[in-house]
Amino acid sequence: MAKRENPNLIPKKFRNLGKTFTENLTNKQNSYFIPFPKDLSFYGKEKDEEVILVVRSHWIKYLPFVVASFLILFIPFIFALLDTAFSENILLFLAFFIPCLTLSLSVIVYAFVRWFYNVNIITDKRIIDLDFTSVASHSLSEARLERIEDITHKQLGLVGSLFDVGTVYFQTAGATPEIEFDTIGRPRAIQDILYDLLDSKKKGDI
Numbered sequence: 440m441a442k443r444e445n446p447n448l449i450p451k452k453f454r455n456l457g458k459t460f461t462e463n464l465t466n467k468q469n470s471y472f473i474p475f476p477k478d479l480s481f482y483g484k485e486k487d488e489e490v491i492l493v494v495r496s497h498w499i500k501y502l503p504f505v506v507a508s509f510l511i512l513f514i515p516f517i518f519a520l521l522d523t524a525f526s527e528n529i530l531l532f533l534a535f536f537i538p539c540l541t542l543s544l545s546v547i548v549y550a551f552v553r554w555f556y557n558v559n560i561i562t563d564k565r566i567i568d569l570d571f572t573s574v575a576s577h578s579l580s581e582a583r584l585e586r587i588e589d590i591t592h593k594q595l596g597l598v599g600s601l602f603d604v605g606t607v608y609f610q611t612a613g614a615t616p617e618i619e620f621d622t623i624g625r626p627r628a629i630q631d632i633l634y635d636l637l638d639s640k641k642k643g644d645i
Contacts, residue, residue: 448475450489452563452645460635463628464492471495471624485564491636494559494629497604500622504550512543559620561632563645566609568618580618582611584640590633592626609633 449461464474473493484490515536519526526532556571566587568580587609594605605626609618620629639645 450475452489453491456635456639456644459631463625463632463635466628467625469624471497481560481567484562489563490560491563492561492629492632494561494620494623495554496557496622497602497624498554499598499602499604501550501554504546508543508546508550511539511546514539559623561629561636563636566618566633568620582609582618584637586612587633587637588612590630590637592630594626595622603627607633 448465454461468474471494474491476490476493479490479493515532518535519532525535553571556569556577558567558569560567560569563584565581565583569577570579571577589610590607591610592605592607594600594603599605603625604622606622607620607626607629609620610616611618620626623629636645
């Protein structure tokens with residue numbers, strides 16, 4: 440059965456921008472591709488600025504962190520299998536297991552925080568790239584739509600083809616000559632969405 444399009448999802452000012460624009464936004468919504476999020480605000484957001492899309496990195500980018508976390512967690516069990524004295528001494532086992540568990544959970548939390556706070560935002564006025572590297576360090580790049588000169592995307596080899604993952608590059612005329620949305624899902628769709636927005640901006644439709 441075909442999925443019904445929610446008529447309330449897309450604000451009125453964007454419904455006449457074309458079928459491709461609508462389909463690219465409403466198809467395959469998930470935790471890393473969120474169209475028209477309700478009540479989203481950010482520092483510097485203009486009063487009449489409409490958030491069109493919030494994009495986070497694809498989960499495949501953080502797969503190495505998950506694998507590392509599980510490997511760390513299983514180290515005590517591997518030692519227990521190799522050394523019976525280690526497995527029979529419960530205090531020794533726990534003394535080794537608890538630090539491994541703590542480190543394993545720390546890796547998972549770090550990966551989640553990086554995924555959650557590394558955000559790409561597309562509005563009807565600009566694009567924003569927020570990169571979170573640590574608790575004390577982050578960088579923010581943005582460009583007005585009218586300053587975007589070119590948009591390209593590059594898929595990440597075989598993995599990119601299988602999972603539809605890639606990076607979208609924006610050439611701009613601003614202080615930051617290039618902005619990129621790194622390792623995101625549906626890069627081609629995002630490129631098409633931006634081209635539709637730029638075209639509509641030039642025509643004065645938005």
